[in-house]
Amino acid sequence: MNSTSVTLRLLDKADKEILKLPRAVKGALYDFQHKFKANPQATGLQLKQLKGDNRLWSARINDDYRALLLRLADGDWLIVSVKHRKEVYENLDRLTYGVNQITGGIEYVDLQVVEESVLRKAAPPQPPTTAPRQPEPLFGHITDQQLTDLGVAEPLLPVIRTLTTEDQLLGLIEYAPQLTGEVLLWLFDGKSYEEVLEQVTAPVATPEPVDTEDFQAAAQRPATMVTTTDDALREALEGGSFGRWKVFLHPAQAKLVERDYSGPARVGGGPGTGKTIVALHRVKQLVDQLPPGRTKPVLLTTYNKNLAADLRARLLELGGEALLSRVDISHVDQLALRVVREAEPGSNKQTIDDNQVLREWRAMLDELDETGWDAEFLHEEWTQVILGQAVVSRTEYFRARRAGRGRNITRAERADIWQLAEKFTQRLDRLGRQTWAQVAERAARLEMEREQRIQAIERQRAEAGGLDNIHQQDGSAAWLRYRYRHIVVDEAQDLRPGHWKMLRSMVARDRNDLFLVGDTHQRIYNNQVTLGSLGINIRGRSAKLTLSYRTTRQILEKALEVLEGESFDDLDGNSETLAGYRSVLSGGLPELHPSADWAAEREAIAELVAAWEDIPLEQIAICVPTNEMAREVAVTLAHVGIRAVEIGPDGPRGGEGLHIGTMFRFKGLEYQRMIIAGVSEGLVPRQAVLQLKSTDALRYRRELLRARSLLFVAATRSRDSLAIFWHGAPSRFLTPLLPPT
Numbered sequence: 001m002n003s004t005s006v007t008l009r010l011l012d013k014a015d016k017e018i019l020k021l022p023r024a025v026k027g028a029l030y031d032f033q034h035k036f037k038a039n040p041q042a043t044g045l046q047l048k049q050l051k052g053d054n055r056l057w058s059a060r061i062n063d064d065y066r067a068l069l070l071r072l073a074d075g076d077w078l079i080v081s082v083k084h085r086k087e088v089y090e091n092l093d094r095l096t097y098g099v100n101q102i103t104g105g106i107e108y109v110d111l112q113v114v115e116e117s118v119l120r121k122a123a124p125p126q127p128p129t130t131a132p133r134q135p136e137p138l139f140g141h142i143t144d145q146q147l148t149d150l151g152v153a154e155p156l157l158p159v160i161r162t163l164t165t166e167d168q169l170l171g172l173i174e175y176a177p178q179l180t181g182e183v184l185l186w187l188f189d190g191k192s193y194e195e196v197l198e199q200v201t202a203p204v205a206t207p208e209p210v211d212t213e214d215f216q217a218a219a220q221r222p223a224t225m226v227t228t229t230d231d232a233l234r235e236a237l238e239g240g241s242f243g244r245w246k247v248f249l250h251p252a253q254a255k256l257v258e259r260d261y262s263g264p265a266r267v268g269g270g271p272g273t274g275k276t277i278v279a280l281h282r283v284k285q286l287v288d289q290l291p292p293g294r295t296k297p298v299l300l301t302t303y304n305k306n307l308a309a310d311l312r313a314r315l316l317e318l319g320g321e322a323l324l325s326r327v328d329i330s331h332v333d334q335l336a337l338r339v340v341r342e343a344e345p346g347s348n349k350q351t352i353d354d355n356q357v358l359r360e361w362r363a364m365l366d367e368l369d370e371t372g373w374d375a376e377f378l379h380e381e382w383t384q385v386i387l388g389q390a391v392v393s394r395t396e397y398f399r400a401r402r403a404g405r406g407r408n409i410t411r412a413e414r415a416d417i418w419q420l421a422e423k424f425t426q427r428l429d430r431l432g433r434q435t436w437a438q439v440a441e442r443a444a445r446l447e448m449e450r451e452q453r454i455q456a457i458e459r460q461r462a463e464a465g466g467l468d469n470i471h472q473q474d475g476s477a478a479w480l481r482y483r484y485r486h487i488v489v490d491e492a493q494d495l496r497p498g499h500w501k502m503l504r505s506m507v508a509r510d511r512n513d514l515f516l517v518g519d520t521h522q523r524i525y526n527n528q529v530t531l532g533s534l535g536i537n538i539r540g541r542s543a544k545l546t547l548s549y550r551t552t553r554q555i556l557e558k559a560l561e562v563l564e565g566e567s568f569d570d571l572d573g574n575s576e577t578l579a580g581y582r583s584v585l586s587g588g589l590p591e592l593h594p595s596a597d598w599a600a601e602r603e604a605i606a607e608l609v610a611a612w613e614d615i616p617l618e619q620i621a622i623c624v625p626t627n628e629m630a631r632e633v634a635v636t637l638a639h640v641g642i643r644a645v646e647i648g649p650d651g652p653r654g655g656e657g658l659h660i661g662t663m664f665r666f667k668g669l670e671y672q673r674m675i676i677a678g679v680s681e682g683l684v685p686r687q688a689v690l691q692l693k694s695t696d697a698l699r700y701r702r703e704l705l706r707a708r709s710l711l712f713v714a715a716t717r718s719r720d721s722l723a724i725f726w727h728g729a730p731s732r733f734l735t736p737l738l739p740p741t
C-alpha cells in the first residue's frame with residue numbers, strides 16, 4: 001500500500017482514554033501511529049478484522065495494548081478506542097458504532113464501559129426499613145422515538161431507561177457521545193422535547209439526508225470530532241498541556257468557523273461557550289485561505305491590552321509563528337491611537353482613562369464654581385452624545401438625539417452643557433491630554449476619510465478601464481488600499497461607536513469582511529450600539545453558541561439568577577436571550593459566606609484559600625468591588641503567607657500568586673476557583689448608583705444593569721467552584737441565591 005495515502009484519525013473521547021494510559025503505552029501509541037501511517041499491513045502491527053464485523057479492526061500497539069480502528073475507506077482509518085489486549089475480544093458484541101441519523105457524525109459506544117460507569121455511580125443499596133419506594137425512571141416521559149429524534153445514540157436507549165438518579169446520568173454521560181449527553185442533561189433539567197429539539201438538536205443537525213453506511217462522508221462532517229494532526233496527538237500523549245479546544249470543535253462551533261459569509265457576521269452566546277475559541281479558529285481559517293505573503297491582512301482585535309495578550313498566546317498555540325505572522329493583534333484603543341498618531345506624527349498628547357477624565361471634569365467644575373451639573377453626567381453626555389455622534393457645533397447639539405440618556409434637558413440646559421463641553425475640550429488640549437473616546441472618534445473620522453479616498457481611486461480606476469492613476473495615490477507613494485482583508489473582533493459588546501466606525505472603514509465591504517463575537521449580557525462599559533446604524537449590517541448572519549465549556553451547571557444556574565428580569569440586545573437593536581444556554585459540567589453549588597464586618601470577611605477568605613493547599617495559586621482568583629479592597633485583601637493574605645498579585649489594566653502585575661482585582665479586570669479570563677468578595681448591599685451595586693434612583697431613573701436602571709452584568713461576569717469565570725463573601729447585609733443581587741427567610 002502506498003504510505004502517503006494512509007490517513008489515521010483519532011475520534012473525540014478516545015483521546016480522553018489515552019490520557020489515562022500508563023506513560024509507556026502513550027509512547028508506544030505515538031510510535032504506533034507513525035508505523036501505521038507508513039504501512040498499516042506491517043507484520044508487527046498485526047492488523048486484523050474483528051470477528052463478525054466488517055469495519056472494526058484491531059492493531060497492536062505493544063504487547064499489552066491494542067488500538068481499535070474503524071476502516072472508513074481504503075487507506076482511511078479512525079482510532080475509536082485503545083484497550084488492554086484481554087478486553088478487546090471479551091465483549092465484542094458490546095462495542096457499537098454508527099453514523100448518527102441526525103448529525104451525520106460517527107459515534108462509537110462501548111456499552112460495557114458505559115454500564116460500568118453508571119453502576120459505579122449507583123447509590124449503595126438501602127437497608128430495608130419501611131417499604132422501599134420504587135425509584136422513578138428519569139426519562140419515563142419521553143419515548144424512544146423522541147430520544148432518537150433528538151439525536152440520542154440508539155444503542156444507549158436500554159441503559160438510559162434504567163437511569164433513576166442524576167449521578168447515574170452523569171456516569172453515562174462521561175462515556176456517551178456528546179449530543180446524547182447534552183440532550184439528556186437538558187431533558188433532566190426539565191426542558192420539554194420541543195425546547196431540546198429547537199435549542200440543542202437543530203443547531204447541530206446536518207441539512208442533507210444522511211447515508212448511515214457512508215462512513216467516509218460522515219468523517220468529514222463537523223459532528224465527527226476527530227484529529228489527524230501529529231502535533232495534537234503528541235500533545236494528547238504528553239498530557240497536561242493538551243488543549244482540546246484546538247482540535248475538537250463542537251459541531252455548532254465548527255459550522256460558524258467554516259461558513260462563508262456574504263458580509264459581516266456575529267456570534268453571540270453566554271460565558272464560556274467558546275466565542276473566543278471560535279474567533280481564533282476563524283482567524284486561522286481566514287489566513288489558510290489567503291495566498292502566502294509577508295503582510296498581516298487579518299486583524300484580530302479585542303477590548304483591552306490584557307485580552308489582546310491572551311489572544312496572541314492562544315493564537316500562537318493554535319497555529320504557531322506562521323499563523324501569527326499574518327495577523328495583526330491589537331486592542332482596539334491601541335489601534336485607534338496608532339491611526340491618530342499616524343495622522344499627527346508630531347503630537348505627543350497623553351491619553352487618559354475614564355477615572356482621570358472624571359477627575360478633570362470635577363477639577364474644572366470646582367474651578368468654575370459650577371454646582372448645577374455633576375461630573376459623571378457631563379462626562380457621559382460629552383462622550384456618548386457629543387463625541388459619539390460626532391457633534392461639532394452648538395446647533396448640531398441642539399438637534400442631537402439623546403436616546404437612552406435618561407433625564408430630559410431643556411434648550412437652556414443644552415446651551416449650558418455645550419459651553420462646558422467646549423471649555424473641557426480646550427482644557428484637555430491645553431494640558432496636552434486626550435481621552436480614549438476622543439481618540440476613537442478621531443480615528444473613526446480619519447479612517448472614514450481614508451476609505452472615501454480609496455473609493456474615489458477605485459471609481460476612477462473603473463472609469464479608466466482598470467488603469468491606475470499614480471497621482472491619486474497616497475503622498476507616501478504607497479498604494480492606498482484598505483488596511484485589512486478580514487477583521488475579527490472579540491468582546492464586541494464593549495466597543496464604542498467610534499471603534500465600529502473605524503473598523504468598518506478599515507476593510508472593504510466584501511464577503512467575510514467582519515466577524516464579531518461577544519455577549520451583551522457581559523457588557524460592562526455602557527457602550528450600547530446598533531451596528532446597522534454604524535454601517536455594519538449583520539442581519540441574517542447572526543448566530544449563538546449555547547454550550548458552556550467552562551462553568552458548571554450549578555454555577556451557571558445561580559449566575560443566571562443574577563440577571564433575572566433584565567433584557568438584553570443583540571448589538572443591532574433587537575433583543576437577545578440566553579435561551580438554550582447550558583453546560584454538561586457538574587460540580588458543587590456556589591458557597592455563600594456571610595460575615596459580620598469587612599475585617600472578619602477578609603479573615604474568612606484567607607482561611608478558605610489556605611485550605612485549598614492542592615490548588616496552584618494562579619488558578620485561584622479573588623474579585624472585589626474596589627481597588628482599595630483588593631489591596632486590603634492582599635494584606636490579609638500576606639499575613640498568612642499567601643501571595644497575591646493584583647490584576648491591573650494590563651493584566652497581572654508581575655510575579656506568582658493568586659490573582660486579585662476589581663470585577664472589571666476579570667473580563668474574558670478563567671480560573672479553577674473563584675472568590676467574589678464584598679458582595680454587600682451598598683457595595684454591589686455602589687451606593688452612588690442607588691442614589692440615582694430618585695434623580696435620574698434611566699441612568700439608575702442602566703447602572704444597575706451594568707452592576708448585575710459585572711457580577712455575572714465575575715461569577716462565570718470559575719471552572720470548578722465559586723465562593724461568594726459579604727459582610728453586613730448581602731447585595732440585593734444575591735436575594736435569589738439566598739435560602740428563603
Ligand SMILES: Nc1ncnc2c1ncn2[C@@H]1O[C@H](COP(=O)(O)OP(=O)(O)OP(=O)(O)O)[C@@H](O)[C@H]1O
Binds near residue numbers: 250273276277716
Ligand atoms: N470545543 C471545545 N473543546 C474544548 N474546550 C473548549 C471548546 N470550546 C471552548 N472550550 C474551552 O471553554 C473555555 C471558554 O472558552 P472561551 O474563552 O472561548 O469562551 P467565551 O465564550 O469567549 O467566554 P467568555 O464570554 O466568558 O469570555 C476555555 O477554557 C476553552 O478552552
